[in-house]
Amino acid sequence: MKKLPLCLFSLCALSSLGARTINVADHGIVPGKDVTLQVNQLINAVKDEPDVTLFFPQGTYDFHPENALEIYRAVANHDNSLKRMGFPLYGHKDLTIDGDGSLFMFHGHMVPFTLESVDTVTLKDFTIDWSRSFHDELLVVERDDTDQSFIVEIDPKQDPYTIKGGKLYFERYKIAEDGIGSNMVWDPKTLSPIYDTRSYQMNAGKMKVSHAGKNRVKIEKAVKVAPPVGTTLITYGTQTTNRLAPAMHVTNSKDIVIDGVTVLDGGGMGLIVERTENVTLEGMKVQAKEGYFVSTRADATHFIGCKGTIKLENCEFKHMLDDGINVHGAYVKVEEYLGENQFLCEISHFQQWGLTFAEPGDKVAILSRETILPFHETEVTEFEIINEHRFLMTVANVPANLPKGPLSVENLSWYPDLIMRNNRILQNRARSVLVTTKGKVVIENNYFNSQMHGILIEGDNNKWYESGAVEDVVIRNNTFDNVGYAKTERYPLLASPLFRPEQRFGEGHYHRNVRFTGNTIKTFNGLSVKALSVKGLDITNNTLIFDNKYPEADEGPSIVLEYCDDVLIKGNKAKGFSHDIGISQTDDCTSITAKNNKGL
Known part of the structure; x- marks a missing residue:
């Protein structure tokens, strides 16, 4: 009798016994070596078998691109290219990947998880990381205000680099020279972008660099104001190279659950989902690894053209170089x-x-x-x-x-409902939440601490082309902790389409039915809500409390209304501010009621 290979024999035996769990160790997938090829083969072997769990005993599993499946992939809000994948899940049904607390370590430009045309797939209990980060962290050790130059110290093991032609380049997996592009300064005291970070923005195209001692580099002609000593300059590459490798990409699928998954790094977003029905995130985390300030290059999570229900509960997203979540068409x-x-x-x-x-x-x-x-x-x-x-x-x-x-x-068919409860989004560049969907939205009992707006309800047809004028949004009982420390009129809630100068209001309002109620706003500037082209806006029973984490700033009225109709401002309280906390409205606003507010 001809013997079957061990992996095929095990699969057949499990199937005949009706077992649903496969221990990957039985198929040569064990910690301490590159398991990419074996994982790809096992995934393909169970493609037509329903109700399967692939169980990874706890350990560190390495994935290298040399043996990974490669397919050209278009990835929304990323750069399209040939993608090599660690877990290419195509057409699977009723599949679970159970990591048992394992670390999946990726090398180079790989997409760890690709889910295409799958139904009822669960990813649970593992951590995604890369051996070499997609960004670099440079400690500022000296500055010279007379010529706006500064000196950074670089750990060559963490961020290997070279200087060539007066430019600074970083080495990555199979990439010898990755130049500086986007950048910002991080504050080690807050573990967040520095207050008023735009003041320290570096023009990488104009900079001149030179050696300044062991593991030290002098940067000249790049900034108007040199960053403070002790801060960290974060650089994250040039466009077309810095958004190639999201941690998880889901397309054309249904009923996806991500439970207890942690993302420590990413050459793009932590999770990008396109044209998928029903996604549940439970206890998902995005955070910087130990010894780092920054996690993912872009958003923690992003959903475009989805439907059904997107649900996030008990998640924590922090240290990203972009938003916490974005939902739009x-x-x-x-x-x-x-x-x-x-x-x-x-x-x-x-x-x-x-x-x-x-x-x-x-x-x-x-x-x-x-x-x-x-x-x-x-x-x-x-x-x-x-x-x-x-x-x-x-x-x-x-x-x-x-x-x-x-x-x-x-x-209009592909707009989801959104439910966000008991999540934390903090210490990141940009916003906590962007939401432009015609579905029902409930955002409650969350904690937000972002550098820009807390919640942005936008929609634009001129820049990002993200659609979805909202129709039913409830934002209640959340804590907004000093959002907007970019220091340029950033609000806990901004509800406004993005217009170009040549665009104009039409006959009717863009957004409808937004309720902002029972929220606690700890703030250094007193800003709370700005709304433009909204019909049906309730701003009720919110509490604004002065907080001295950042310098007190009078950036204008707390509530700003432009071309709004049917607005109720009631029962709000403001306390502890030395400047006026006011309300303003333009002449084209109608049916505005403000009463029983204290300190406003």
């Missing part, structure tokens, strides 16, 4: 109306190229790019992809007379 440009209900369209933002915008049966809206307000809803009947930039879309009907001027379309 996409505005796509109409290049030309071809007649017979057919549009030639182009995906608007270069980091959305390759996005699956729609399929037959989806409901879409046609809108003016000038006012970013929709004027017609219809259904997709045919959809043909030309390339990753453009597609042809045929719809059931169009208005008899299409308006003149630039047009866009948005997909």
Whole structure:
């Protein structure tokens, strides 16, 4: 009798016994060596077997790109490229990856987890990290205010570097020279971006660097104000190289659970999800590894064109170089109306190229790019992809007379509900939450401490092309702890579409039904809410408390209203401020009620 290979024999035996758990050690997947090939093979072997758990006994498992499956992947809000994957999950159903507390260590530009067209997949109880970070951390040890120069100390083991032609380059896995691009200064006292960080922004293109002693580099001609001694300069590469490797990428899938997963680093986002129905994050963490200030290069989590319910509970996201969570759709440009209900369209933002915008049966809206307000809803009947930039879309009907001027379309079928409870988002660059979805949104009992806005409800048809004018948002019982220390009018809540100068208000308001109630705002500047083009806004029973973590700053009224209607401001309290905490509104606001507020 011919003997079967051990791995195939084990799978058959497990299947015949009805067992659902496979110990990966039985297939040669053990700590202390590169397991990429064996993991890829095992994943492929169980592809058609439902109700399988791949169990990784606790340990450190290494994944190298040399033996990884490679596929060209378009990844929203990242740079499209050939991607090598540690866990390529394609078409799986009822699969669980159980790490048992293991560390999955990746090397080079790899995407640890890729989930494509899967149904009911759970990732649980493991940590994702990279052997060489995608950013670098340089300690400022000297500064000279007379010529705005400064000296940094670099750990050559953590951040190997070279100086060539007066420029500073960092070495990464199989990459000898990765230049400085984006950068910012981090404060070791707060473990966050430094207060008023824009003052220390470095122009990498103009900088001149030279050796200044052992493991020390002098940087000249790069800043207007040299960063303080003791702070850390974070550099995170140039565009097209610094968003190639998100930790987890999910597309065209359903019923995804991420439970107890920690992300310590990432050449992109911790989690990016596209056109997926129902995602639950329970106890997920994004945080810097020991000895570092920064975790992921970009957002902790990001969702584009999803539906069903996105639920986050008991998660903690910190130290990212971008937002905590962003939930939105996409505005796509109409290049030309071809007649017979057919549009030639182009995906608007270069980091959305390759996005699956729609399929037959989806409901879409046609809108003016000038006012970013929709004027017609219809259904997709045919959809043909030309390339990753453009597609042809045929719809059931169009208005008899299409308006003149630039047009866009948005997909109304793929907007999710969002539930966020008992999460912490802190010590990161940018915002805690961005949400532009037409689904029901509940954000409650969370803690936010971000460098820019706490919660941004935006939508724009001119820069990021992120769609989703909100219709039902409840923000209650959250703590906003000194958000906005970028020091440029950053609010716990900003609800406003992003307009270009050539765009204008249309007949109607962009956002609707936003309730901001029962929140505690610890703040150095007294700002709370700014709203533009919102109909139905409740700002009630919130408490503003002066906090001296940062210098007290009078950055204008606490509540700012522009072109808003049906607004209730009631029962709010402000205390401890030496400057006035006021309310302002423009003449085009209507039906504004303010009463029973103390200190406002």
